[in-house]
Amino acid sequence: MTTDNILPVCIICGEVPKKGFKDGFFVRRQFICHACEKEICRLDHNNEAEYYRIVKSLAVLHVNY
Numbered sequence: 664m665t666t667d668n669i670l671p672v673c674i675i676c677g678e679v680p681k682k683g684f685k686d687g688f689f690v691r692r693q694f695i696c697h698a699c700e701k702e703i704c705r706l707d708h709n710n711e712a713e714y715y716r717i718v719k720s721l722a723v724l725h726v727n728y
């Protein structure tokens with residue numbers, strides 16, 4: 664692999680996870696860290712600001728398809 668030194672950046676929080684690729688997963692070539700994955704699972708529709716922030720972040724997944 665030639666991508667070992669390229670660290671993934673989470674599309675939701677914009678952070679590079681400490682464990683790199685092992686600390687999250689790829690969805691359609693976009694990276695989501697485990698912390699945000701948990702956040703999505705816990706997502707409360709009543710918390711609109713947070714809900715739309717994450718939905719907006721996930722919208723990039725549809726851009727190239």
Ligand SMILES: [Zn+2]
Pocket residue numbers: 673674675676677678695696697698699700
């Ligand atoms: Zn994240």
